[in-house]
Amino acid sequence: MAEWIRVGWLDDLKEEPQVVKGEQVGIAVFYHEGKVRAVDNRCPHMGFPLHMGSLCDGILTCHWHHARFDLESGGTLDPWADDVPTYRTEIREGVVWVQTLPQNRKRLQHHRDRLREGLEQNLSLVIAKAVVALMEGGESPENIAAIGVEFGTTHRRGGWRSGLTILSAMVNLLPKLDRRGQVLALYQGLRWIAQESAGMGTRFQLEPLPVKDADPVRLMRWYRHCVEVRDVQGAERVLLTAIRAGFSDEQLSDMTMAAVTDHFYMDVGHSLDFHNKAFEVLAKIGADQRERVLVSLLPQFAGAERSEELHSWQSPVDLVTPLQQAFTKVENLTFGNDRGGAGEKELVQTILGDDPQATVAELVSALQEGIDPRRLAQLVTLAAATRIRHFHVQNDFRDWDTALHTFTHAHAVHESLRRSVSPELIRGIFHAAMSVYLDRFLNIPAAREPKGDFAEGKVAPHPKELLAIMDKQQQVAEAAQWVKVYLDRGGDKKELFRTLGEALLREDADFHTYQAVEAAMMEHDRWTEEEGEWAESAQETMILAMTRYLAAHAPTSREVPHIARIAWRLHRGEKLFEEETEPEVT
Structure with a gap:
């Protein structure tokens, strides 16, 4: 008072x-x-x-x-x-x-406006302070993210890219994080959007076609043809027509995903991943931004790389022809809902093997026998994560991203199929499996498995120890070993995930590191829906894959989270020119 x-x-x-x-x-x-x-x-x-x-x-x-x-x-x-x-x-x-009461007391709307100003001017500290004030003021994380999504889809003429993907991924991770981690996650995504949009120009939206009765089948055909010939503006008008006609999320997903999977592993998997993230964030922030979000995905098609045109997909082994033949066999199938059961381990090993034709044959056979396509996608994603788990550090450092692209693409296929199953999207399972095959040399030799420790009576180490390990460069094996011991001794996974989230968010992480952590955590949670050694082994693979990737890319200069820490201290009324105290987490 x-x-x-x-x-x-x-x-x-x-x-x-x-x-x-x-x-x-x-x-x-x-x-x-x-x-x-x-x-x-x-x-x-x-x-x-x-x-x-x-x-x-x-x-x-x-x-x-x-x-x-x-x-x-x-x-x-x-x-x-x-x-x-x-x-x-x-x-x-x-x-x-x-x-004592301020005349110009700052309310939530002021901080929303300041967030927009921070995005417009690409001012990291302004963005950080706005996020802290909004979160502490009771604003929902989804509303904060919605401001970033609106800005990023409007003020980047080139459309959806890394920043919006990171923000969407961070929104997915919020339940895994404490209060401070949630602020950091939102801030990291928003500052990426601001940085990526700076000087990129406003994207002006076209109008839909002036049709009265939209035919879904015809609009899908038109849309796919426009993408095929890289006609971005034509595709935009068709897509807007479908949205204004009231197409459901499932119909829009089928339409847009079909255009992506008409080509093989487009843009090393980024195209499908971006589409999946767009639908995921719309589910969190609401359908009000559906038009702007979905049309923002289109500019990437203008110059997207199509893997069926690449030498690596045609020689020395032709991957294109067997896939095209396989697609004709599955396009008219009635897809089953079996969980897979016996033979799943063998199927994953086949996918990880060096015979792509055998892999294609096994995938087709599994679908014909009634396996749920979502389960099949989950198994391919597990194979892709295994590549990262076994990635040898003597490889070219950039090849971490090669394995990561396959994993995040497979994850996007899996999540997209959970939204809607279609013959066109199922092709993405095969694309991911072939990319797993092409990545096989990254596991030759395979990295040594961490030994772990089941010693009776020993307690799990404190999660903060993992952060200390990642304070040094290239502690990949050491970090994996620590995590294996932690899991073997029954360590709390919630605490481990909070720590891994902190390990990500305390760094000036690159785009792929955000992807790696989010995809691995989400895939891990899918495997917790079942019991047994197979599911536990899959969960462990996801945790070790993300841990090894994080350790390989840490530490950085940590300038970005330092700015967020300044915002925290200012909000608490601390004096920055005095010794810092750790903020309380509620």
Whole structure:
């Protein structure tokens, strides 16, 4: 509740500014140009005491980074600094009083606006402070993400890319993280969007076709043809027509995914992964942004790489022809819902083998025998994760991404099939399996398996130990060994996932590292829906794959999370020029 507090004698204030304690922060009181003014004593940029600043012509200047403020209104001349709260003052019989409630109190809408401004100006600290304030103010993470999605799909002419994918992945990970981790996850995704959109120009949306009765079959045919000939604008008008006609998410997914899988492993799997993430984030933020989100996926088609045109898919082994033959065998099947059961281990080993024709034959046979396509996609994804689990560090470092592309593509196929099963999307299972085959040399030799430790009576190590291991470069084997021991001794997986999330979010991670962690955690959770040694082994593969990938890409300079830490401290009212204390997590 607001109250009036005594500042001191007016004559003393004329000599120098005074600082008094308000409800939560110090209030700096000035006498300038014949008037008494009061503002929050913390510079909203980075918290430096404003009473140590200088006044000239109504402008208060902070001496740390030279942020300037209108003393009367609190408004800043420097958008990166934010406005400073102001307070009412009165003079009673020569004594100055100040009211503790700010006149321009910042509400949630202010922080939403500041988030948009931070995105527009690509100001990381502004973005971080807005996310902290919104989360602490009770705004839902989905609403915060929606602001980023709207901005990214509007202000990047080139359409959906890494930033929007990272934000969508981080929204998926929020339940795995503590409060501080959730703030970091949203901030990381949003600052990627801002960085990627800077200077890229606004994307103006076209209008749908002026049709009265939209025929779903015909629109799908038109859409696929437009993508086939790289006619992005034609595809956009057709897609908007389908959306305005009220097509369901399942129909839109079938239509857009078919155009992706009309070609093999398009853009090393990114095209299908981006589409999957777009549908996932729409499920979280609501359908209001459906048009802008889905049409943002189209620009990538203009120059997308189609693997059936690549030498590696045609020579020395022709992968294209066997797949085309296989697709004709499965396109008219009635797909079953069997879980697979016996023979799954052997099928995964076949996928990991060096005979692609045998792999294709086994996949076709499994579908013909009634396996659920979603289960088949899950098994191919497990094979892809196994490549990362066994990736030898003597490979070219960039080949971590080669294995990662296959895994995230397979994961996207799996998740997309959970949304809607179609013959066209099932082709993605085969594309992923062939990519697993092409990656086989990354496991020759295979990395040694961590030994683990089932020693009776020994407790699991503390998760913070894993972070210490990842403070050093190339601790891949060491990190995997630590995790294996932790799991063997019954360590709490929730704590482990929070720690792995922290290991990701404390770094200046690259795009693929976000993908690796999110896909592995999501696939792990799918395997927890069943019991038995096979499911436990699959869960372990996902955890070891993500751990090894994280360890291979750490540490970094950690500049990005440092900015978020500054935002946390400012929100808590700390002084940045004093020793840092660890923020409380609620």
